Amino acid sequence: MLSTPSKDPLILFYTAFFSKPVDIASIHCDLSGQWTLDKRRLPEAAAVVFHIPNFREIGDAWKYPGQFWVAWSMESRSNYKRIADPKIMRHFDFTVTHERSSDIWAPYLPRASWWEEVRATPIAAKTEAAPAVLFQSAILNHSGRVDFVRELSHHIRIDSYGRHFRNRTIEGPDLGRKTKIDTVARYKFCLALENSSETDYVTEKLFDAFNAGSVPVYLGAPNVDEFAPAGSYINAADFSSPADLAAYLRHLIDTPDAYEAYFAWRSKPLPEALAQRLQELESPVFCRLMKFVQQQKEDHPVRPAGRPRLPFGPRSYVSTRLRKWTKKVPN
Structure with a gap:
């Protein structure tokens, strides 16, 4: 059967932002929608955001049908080459970076x-x-x-x-x-x-x-x-x-x-x-992301049925889980 997701999108930040959790409490936005750090809500998330410099945390993520994966990075390609690797980036649907060509532009430019x-x-x-x-x-x-x-x-x-x-x-x-x-x-x-x-x-x-x-x-x-x-x-x-x-x-x-x-x-x-x-940047970046996700949901109102998959494969899943277990990182 085909399922229809809830009206208000849920955006999950799956990885840390370098060594710290994303501060979702500081996100102020008038748009309807939710932000969460709770990986247990992964199946219901409309979009999942991954901070590419924290790539080692990504390997155990399941991707659910109709779910949008977002690659987020404000670092240069020279320092984090994965953002320029098509074998990796093909698993992501949208980007949030400092590059003007990104789906969601997030420069260092002050307001x-x-x-x-x-x-x-x-x-x-x-x-x-x-x-x-x-x-x-x-x-x-x-x-x-x-x-x-x-x-x-x-x-x-x-x-x-x-x-x-x-x-x-x-x-x-x-x-x-x-x-x-x-x-x-x-x-x-x-x-x-x-x-x-x-x-x-x-x-x-x-x-x-x-x-x-x-x-x-x-x-x-x-x-x-x-x-x-x-x-x-x-x-x-x-x-x-x-x-x-x-x-x-x-x-x-x-x-x-x-x-x-x-x-x-x-x-x-x-x-x-x-x-x-x-x-163009007057609205905060995560508000613009929420608006973008809402538009995607309007364009694709029915979430397709099917099983989740591991985009980076079982070996990456196991190694990521072992690494998190060793470092006592919450799953």
Whole structure:
């Protein structure tokens, strides 16, 4: 027999988000529907969300007829190659990623209210002797940022607070992101260096620099211009070498008017293309996911009959179960 699912869709988050459960209590959405972490409700779920970086948790999942599987990742393909593996991705019906081509677009791009708050915040005095600051903890280097920093540091002073290249330490209590923003605010330039140079992969590194009132020196996505106002950042790709870039930074230091021009965007309306993107993102990502699932249910109102299957096979099922049992991970 064919069964008709309940009117309000249930979305199950099957995996952790890195080491933590997804915080479904923080999801605020006016749409009807439910979110759950309870794997016992897998058979009734309209959609099941899997965080691809936690791929080792997926192997024991059964897929029920008519159920939508959603691949979720905000990481670069270089760091998590499974998102680009067609043998793996064929088991998922939809994607939620930072890539513009995803079914549900989930970029790092802050919402419109954030931009307004940043524009209204006064620029802090630049009190540090070094002109540039860096926060980098991971050694991931698909963008070539390790060699970039090493060469740039030969030509201009860089204070580095992260685990990588560290030559400065935080003074006083470290309150996480707030301390980072307050620290960056004291520098003229902030090195915003992505670990990968991929289209649409523009992360919080750029936006943290804007938030701090420091001019970002960006290395990463070739289409970064779609994520920030023109003239608001310095693109390392525009220079022939780190030495050439350092010479330009010294020019800006010696020419206050030229440096201040990088903050002119704060007194102007955001570019139309960027404003349109922000409007599209005004609804939180999981609300947009729920709306998408509701539309899929309307297009496919009757759930087909049949038995569930193991998309990744019995061997993967057993190994995943053993791994979870060994680590005492809830099933």
